[in-house]
Amino acid sequence: MSREPVELGIARVGLALLRDLITERMGLHYADDREDVLAERLASIAIDRGFQSYLDLFYLLKYEDNAADWWRVMDELSVPETYFWRELDQIRAAVNRLVPELVRSSRGGPLRIWSIPCASGEEPLTIAMLLDEAGWFDRVPIELHGSDASPASIARARRAVYRERSFRVLPPSIKEKYFEEVGGGWTPVASLQQRITSYSIVNLLEAERAGGLSCSPLIFCRNAFIYFSPAAVRKAVHVFAVGMPTPGYLCLGASESLLNVTNAFALEEVDGAFVYAKR
Secondary structure (H helix, E strand, O other), rough: OOOOOOOEEEEHHHHHHHHHHHHHHEEEOOOHHHHHHHHHHHHHHHHHHHEEEEHHHHHHHHHOOHHHHHHHHHHHHHOOOOOOOOHHHHHHHHHHHHHHHHHHOOOOOEEEEEEOOOOOOOHHHHHHHHHHHOHHOOOOOOEEEEEEHHHHHHHHHOOOOOOOHHHHHOOOOHHHHHHEOOOOOEEHHHHHHHHOOOEEEEOHHHEEEEEEEOOOOEEEEEOHHHHHHHHHHHHHHHHHHHHOOOOEEOOOOOOOOOOOOOOOOOOEEEEEEEEEEOO
């Protein structure tokens, strides 16, 4: 009689149910050929809880619905690969072309920019550096927010100590201007760190609960949807479409598309980069 394969002593029974629950609650999609990856990443949670199978973990997450348990799952499943100056052309186009338009339409109020998922903070800090280089902080009030579903990522963003890997494409002159060396790495100078209005834990599928951040006219949501199910992408984009004012802009990763997802945003080319516009 065949038996379920075991991952670190945890029986695989219930793994498919757990996978579907994670997709439903967090959007993350694991195809059948990636179940081994899911099992490996969640095994430590099951072991720490003393569970014998993934079915036990499924019951815990579905019926006890404790936020701390879900945060632990998100920490284990997050993909924190990021660095300063990543996909810079799009951010530069946003600063040079979109920010002036949004400032004109803001009628004197602060311009709100949201980076989600922000991982450990490299993206919002990159946005802040380019805004500072262009002199925008001296001209208009700007709110710059970073959010991620992983509490561990947000803790790293708030700690703001970065190692050389995060600087692999950042020009040395920019690094020297905006960072200072500390024990174990580099940290933003105070004037740059203060440009970040807030860091917060936000599940993309529950972005409407993010205290108005989904109403930002400029949202960077890059390299998240490549891990999402089609239904989860539609749900997240719907939240953005409902909350975002007109005009508004949604910036996705270079390999992401809203084709056949929504009619609320139109793809536009801006200074050689692509963004989705709500008009």
